[in-house]
Amino acid sequence: MAQVEEKLIAANAALDLIENGMTVGLGSGTTAAMFLRLLGERVRSGLKIKGVPTSESTAQLARELGILLVSLDDQPHPDIDIDGADEATESMCLIKGGGGALLREKIVAFASRRFVAIIDSSKLVKKLGKFPLPVEIVPFARSLVADAVVDLGGKPVLRQANDGTAFLTDQGNWILDCSFGAIEDPSSLASKLADIPGIVEHGLFIGLADQIIVGRNGSAVRLGN
Numbered sequence: 001m002a003q004v005e006e007k008l009i010a011a012n013a014a015l016d017l018i019e020n021g022m023t024v025g026l027g028s029g030t031t032a033a034m035f036l037r038l039l040g041e042r043v044r045s046g047l048k049i050k051g052v053p054t055s056e057s058t059a060q061l062a063r064e065l066g067i068l069l070v071s072l073d074d075q076p077h078p079d080i081d082i083d084g085a086d087e088a089t090e091s092m093c094l095i096k097g098g099g100g101a102l103l104r105e106k107i108v109a110f111a112s113r114r115f116v117a118i119i120d121s122s123k124l125v126k127k128l129g130k131f132p133l134p135v136e137i138v139p140f141a142r143s144l145v146a147d148a149v150v151d152l153g154g155k156p157v158l159r160q161a162n163d164g165t166a167f168l169t170d171q172g173n174w175i176l177d178c179s180f181g182a183i184e185d186p187s188s189l190a191s192k193l194a195d196i197p198g199i200v201e202h203g204l205f206i207g208l209a210d211q212i213i214v215g216r217n218g219s220a221v222r223l224g225n
């Protein structure tokens, strides 16, 4: 089945989790945008929710769809957060940040009472790491962080925008896409990365997802609670 149809199936299944009055973390990326469009239709039919966007592009789309936005300061604990992922395992570990929004995505996932990842079946893997791990860095520390990533066995590549300049995150930071190969121990890598000064955040989401909804063969398969 086409990836796009599986994403839509997962997005549709997540819509069933949204109830009137909820504050909803709004993820970033194409799967999250599908969810957002479906949510926008419900809002136009009378559903009352507030959204906390995880990126400027999500905020813009949500506004176009008529979804009321609030900040994390206004609503520090959204009832639920719905977001995509680049890779996921059955042990509920994720790689995120392919769209460059990992910092706000992790903040909102952490803050939310429930975090649900929505993916197509190609994203479900036995081991994380085929997808290069996005690491958001302070530009000043680029060389230091790159060397430290190499010491950890990774190959860092500075992400570029379409015009060939460094890709800028919503916070004005840069991203190193770091190929580690199969990541045998995501928790250990996460804590080693967290110890490197100049890394603002990395795309390993461990112990954050309550549920992963996988679009697969025409139906939605749920992992977790």
Ligand code: 5RP
Residues within 6 Å of the ligand: 027, 028, 029, 030, 031, 032, 083, 084, 085, 086, 095, 096, 097, 098, 099, 100, 101, 102, 105
């Ligand atoms: C953005 C992300 C996205 O959730 C991730 O890249 C998946 O994107 P898509 O749904 O387009 O495949 O982490 O920072």
